[in-house]
Amino acid sequence: MTTMKTTTLKTLAYQRRDVDKGYTNQYLDVDLSAGTISVGTVEEKIKKTFIGGKGFDLWLLWDAVKGENKWDDPRNAVCISSGPMGGTPAYPGSGKSIVTSISPLTGSVIDSNVGGYFGPYLKFSGFDALRITGKAQGDTVVVIDGIEEKIEILQIPGLPEDAYALSDVLTDHFSQGKKVGISVISAGPGAANTRIGCLNFSWYDNARKRVRYKQAGRGGIGTVFADKGIRAVVARWEQVSLKTNNPADLEALKAVARCHSREIVELDPKQNEMARLGTVHLVPIMNDFDLLPTHNFQYGSHPGASLIGREAFEKLFDPGYDGCWKGCTVACAHGVKDFVPYTGKYKGKKVFVDGPEYETIAGCGSNLGIFDPFTILEINFYCDAYGLDTISVGTGIAFVMECFERGLINTNHTGGMDLSFGNRVNALELVHQMAAGKGFGAIAGQGIRRMKGIFADQFGADPAMLQDIGMESKGLEFSEYMTKESLAQQGGYGLALKGPQHDEAWLIFLDMVHNFMPTFEQKAEALHWFPMFRTWFGLCGLCKLPWNDIVPEDNKDTLEPAKVMKHVNWYADYYTAVTGNPATPEDLITMSEAVYNFQRIFNLKMGYGTRDHDTLPYRAVGPVTVEEYESRQDRYDTELKEKYSIDITGKDTAWKVAALRKRREAQYETLKDAVYERRGWTADGIPTVATVKRLGIDFPEVMAVLAKNGVK
């Protein structure tokens, strides 16, 4: 056991409440400013309305913050919850946690889902959710020990700075010889020195004898965590079985879990091979369909993509079981062992890299013009160790590189660094600077929205161009899909509650490749059903990958193949078996609708959440520049001539760029109208009174927010 000097600031001994039908009906409240620990009750009405996971988080967060509070206000909370099915070991993808907070990037509600053992261990220790408010003096570690029935706030000076070493040391110290019983949440120095900090959630990989981790990456929740002066939260638990959630119908649970688990074992090797390769198969596929972001989303393919895709990483991944929760048969959390960085603190030392996934490859590879898997691995490793979100890092540096190449910024601004696309050494140097909060990295680490302001106000760059090419919406950096040729995916990103992250709606293939939704109404229907169903996973402690990344062989013969209804029915059965509340597939959508609309109104409470905030940079909608237009000239010329009946004879490219822009921007506004109507919102994007009443979220505070915004 690692020896460390610990000072106990507060201890709460408690009697653990066993889980009943997926719930403990309690939450844990830690106020770091007051140094208090308390246990709250989850009332039946709250449980019924918010279900769990993100729903519980939002309820606790709403209660904690006022509309005028900023992200660094002590009232801001970091809320973490799994969900009623979270921690079920036999059903694939059942170990997720959802984290929410007020984001330092967007100023509003952010949520981020993550694997690792923490959420289930928290619940089995007696708490459906954890809320951390206030601020500590520093070096604070919160320990939730479900075995000894004790919560502690500790002060531990001298802990390692980076998450890679910190998780290892804390796992060793608190495990009492059983490391698999520990899960650690930590951030890192990068989280403290930027606005794009992530949280690392650990689990112990018993086969490899090492601590592994996954990230709650989006929106800077790691930055909030670091700002609170907290270094880590540790959960301790041991025994897990199908009975630990005390399901309402154990036999029904076993039956449905067996069906889904076996199907994945049979079909995944034939389909995407996620258990062997994770999501790296997407790299060549996206490249082939002109959807892989390259050079800051200017283009969708590159000859070098083959160097950073499936063929590269199948040679690099360490073979073995890689489930981020016990018993998951998707098991996609792959990593690379004995990687030796050539920069930074770990230069020349062997490390284990947890990743990369598709997003990191595209964001920190192709989007930067970097087609070298080893550089991607090194950026991946340091982002995790520093506590930085690889998506915001990748999309942010891509923006910087395009600004540099277009002369909007130069070496006088970057501290002498050449930040042209493809400059691997300086991309890495920028990551190190971000983490340290030094040099140009101190600016880049603020995220694209703030960089745009600094580049325009202090460096004299053209603000209109910055707006067009800065790939953020609502203040959050885009995740790594090209949306220019898919109006539905433009909506998927632009209308997402927290900003452009694909976990709410990923419709590119259904729209652009399969053309399943040619009309505005069909797109609006998709932008209702898919975000709602995807939200449901986050309420229940589930990963969405088993739903539609491995598909039944007869799925194509069903009425709605895009929804994979066989699996949706299994999920309804799964929910019923655990909670004892009978549910149909339609009920799952209604559950999500309540939470989804509550989150939209939460945005409104924080000063956002209206039509004006559902905007996109034009790079996400169409070609900004002449070069982009000419790279897809046939497509765009045809669109102008055939779809819009415009005579383009004799017109130069700049004229055609402008003509197309006018139509595409109008098209996006029409889509907003259709989606708002389908969701039961006003033309300004606010849920109507009738909608909130139908969904049972007409709490007095909710109605007051609506009334304040003119909705009565």
Add this chain to the structure above:
Amino acid sequence: MITVGDQELPWQEGLTVATLLARLKDGHIYAVVKLDGRLVSRPHFNITPVPDGARVTLIPMIAGG
């Protein structure tokens, strides 16, 4: 012969992924196939030959993200 999923089909000279899918009832809905373990996307269907004895798996590709 070639194997498509669990089904055996006759092979013919000049067979490509595109002509193979055209012979299948629902071939048009597939955007990606796995040909002897290698992923092939629709933009390459016309120019990708299917050799005799090949194993082809049809990938639904409705997910991602």
